[in-house]
Amino acid sequence: MYFKIKTEAEEALRKAVDQFDCEFDEEIKLEFPPNPELGDLASTISFQLAKLLRKAPNLIAPEVVEKIELPEIFERVEATGPYVNFFINHDIFAKQLLDSVDEDYGQLAAVDEKIILEHTSANPNGPLHIGHIRNSVIGDSLRRLLTKAGYNVDTQYYVNDMGRQLAMIVYGMEELGLKLEDQPASKIDHKVGELYFKVNQMIKEDESLNDGVDATIRKYEGGPSELDEKFEYAVNSCLEGVKETLKRMNVKHDAFVWEGQFVRTGIVDNLTQELYDIGYARQEEVLYLDLSEFDIPKELVLRRADGTSLYSTRDIAYHIYKSKNCDKIIDIFGSDHKLAARQVELALEILEEIEPNSDKIEVIFYEFITLPEGSMSTRRGVFISVDELMDEAVRRATEEIISRRPDLDKETIDKIAEEIGIGAIRYYIARLSPEKHITFKWDEALSFERGCASIQYAHARACKLLKKAQEEKGIDLADLTVEDTWSLDENEKELVKLIAKFPSLVEDSAKIRRVHPIAQYCQDLASAFNRFYKAEQVIGSDVENARLLLVEKSRITLRNALDLLGVSAPDMM
Template sequence: MYFEIEKQAIDALNKALDQYDEDIDRNFRLEFPPDPKLGDLASTIAFALTKKLKTAPNLVAEDLVSKIEVPDIFEKVQNFGPYVNFFIDYSKFSKLLLEKVDDSYGKLDKVDEKIILEHTSANPNGPLHIGHVRNSIFGDSLARLLKLAGREVETQYYVNDMGRQIAIIVYGITEMGLKIEDQEGEKIDEKIGKLYFLANKEVDENEAANTKVSELIQKYEKGEDEELNKTFEHVVESCVSGIKDTLHRMNIHHDDFVWEGTFIRNGEVSDLVNYFEKEGFVSHEDVDYIDLKFYNIEKEFVLRRSNGTSLYSTRDLAYHRYKATLGDVVLDILGSDHKLSSKQMKVIFEEILKEKAPEVIFYEFITLPEGSMSTRKGKFVSVDDLVDEAILRATKEIKSRNPDLTDAEIAPMAEKIGIGAIRFFIAKLSPEKHLTFKWDEALSFERGCASIQYAHARACKLLNKSGKDISSLEIDENWVPNETEQDLVRLIAKFPQVVEDCANKKRVHNITQYCQDLAGSFNKFYKSEQVIGSDVEDTRLILVDKSKTTIKNALNILGVPAPEKM
């Protein structure tokens, strides 16, 4: 709705601007004033006009307001200093808005753009740990946001099946006699992580074992030993299956899992290296590499080891060229420790291949406060451990608040609250900022995600209590929203605009702030206004229902469940 009334406001402004004999840029948008008392939409166009008229901005704004024909949907237009502010007539607007809110509310018109978004892509040598989870949560939430904003999005997980870590696991199986099923752990990825730890220790201490691992990499890259190929593939497939289980538990899904070995097998890595050779970019010493000093990058880009095997970086180039054939934008979510390799890739794509480089969003790492959580692994906190801990803490909190609930009733609530707490807390900070995960904040029923989920559950309870079929109700034509209702309507109306702004910036943290603002406004309405039994009961029930829908749709961007009971 804000898009529609913004257009009316801009049209009215343009008609007023036509009365000036000055040429100014008409490609402008309106803003939300910081205080509703200053109006609902504001324009800074007076600043552009004042440069032409050489008059004080506040006087230009005042004169501009006098020339505006106020559209019916607005109560008035007024200037506050240099700003031109539009005030919505909520007696008209509220009814129009609530009639438009449905299950798809917030979904924007289709954009002719396909994005290939890669995120997570952790090595399949053990379970996902807390170092990976920010990548996964941000990547999945961003994909949800972009889809809602009309983009076509395909999410990919790049599976490193040819790396040294996998070869070390295979060494443990083929040379040390270790078996995956004999290792400690409840899940297959955890067992593989244990096996990797044992084999890696042997390789670190034994030069002959180290040499053997290099031989295994060579053999697997050639692909001629079928039994060896099966062993590599079994390790990777098994670990990835465990990783998928963890991701699904977190409401995270990928459209495709692309193995890096594909680009060795289909010859695309060789084709790339041959191209670089042919064009004279390759230097030969102990290894084959591209010297990037001419592009102000000190570290060379290594293409092949001395034994002729390829590197992850070369295979990654081939993978990114493949992704570019699938869509219009290639977008990577990477840790800040990948900045150098991304800079190298950008230069190679743009300066050598003369192709469009991938876009990259970097994130800083996430840590737990010292002593905030024990782990039986000792080395790191797995995502499964993190989820288990969140659910355990949520269970204790629910029991303390609702001692009459049974364990069977608490379990599904605790899972939704625990997973929601992790996803919401991690999403709420811009990825460029370092994040320390704090349990008390994440699981707060007053300030955290649980408070937003509780607002949704409250709405569901109130609607159920009414006993009415909400879809059959109609808004009272004489309803004039009071200040509390106006605040709630105003926030519901902002949702599509928030979706568009966040999608354009490719960031999700402002969605979390919107969720908090909307839930806070609904809770204020819930506490201060009688719904059932009021003179405008049906209208307020509709407002409750539309609030519930908007909260759910906003939380869905973040992959956070919206429980009906809490």
């Protein structure tokens, strides 16, 4: 609906401006004022006209207002200083809005742009830990947001099957007598992590074992051998557990792309040779890419002294693949990848795979999550896995539900606890912009008085109220209509305005590739609904149908907004 009223306000302003003796062909700017007393929409068009009319903006605004033919959806338009402020006729607006909110509310028209979005892409050497999960939450939430905004999104997980970490695991199984099935963990990716940790410990005690790892890398990268099956077994074992974790976290990937294919098909050899032939790659002890002319002092090593490739080389090949299969590449990387990301982008420019300074590649860098007691390392075995994080979140949610709802059976408690626990983790991470560091704190993430649980509770409240209307009064929600006598009070106006903003928020958030505005919107909408719920009589009121309809549309909007964050909307709590 805000798309509609913005369009109507813009058209009214355009017609008013046409009555001035000037040629005005700029975009008319409209914004939402922070203070409702200043209107529901405000325009700075008087500033845009100031140079053309050679008048002060505060003198132009009243003249614009005089010439406006006000659409029915607005109650009035006023000049406040240099601003032109539109005030919505909320009675008319609310009826039109509630008619427009359907189950798919917020879904925008298709955009003719294919996006490949890469996220998570953790090395297959152990379970996901909370250092990975911010990548997953940002990436998956962005996938949901972009899809809602009409984009065609293909989400990919880049599998590092040729990395040194994996070679250590295979070497440990082949030469050091270690077996995955002998590891004490119950989940397969945790077994992989335990084996990897043990190999690290053994190498620390005997550094000569590094020679065996290097030989394993050379043999695997050199072409088909009996090692292929061992590497595939190790990778698939770890991915089996990782996929299970991601599924529980409501994270979805469309494809898992193995980096080994770019070596085996010759793409890595071809690109390194081309970089050498055109004079950017230099061969000394190692083959490296000289980017000094781009003010990048650090060289990008393309091949080790033994001829094997590095992750960065294979990443260039992967980005060539992505570039050929989409209109836009979006990568989710930790802030420590800024240099590497720039090096890959420059390599693609040198190879003429993308235009110089193009926006074909967008990288969203995020700061890390840490524990209050310090950093995490898979190598040192100091981390909290995402599985442990989820288990603890669900355990705490279970305790809270039992204390609040001792009447519920175990199956119901388990279901709600899972929704609340997983939702708390995703919301806690999504609520902050990627640029902000997060120290994970249990009490904040799992608080039932604020944050995600309070938002989910607002949805459950709406469901309970609607269920009561259906069961006790036999009301069919599909037949609800707005009474002509309904005149909105302030709580209802606030709720209606927030519901109306959702589609434009989807569009704006998708454009800036950020999901934290959606998290804030969920909090604002839930708070507005709770104020309405506490202040207004719904069932039995003179405008019962209108208020029930408002409850139903609030529920749909809140559910759809939470879904963009991968958070479930429970129907009871």
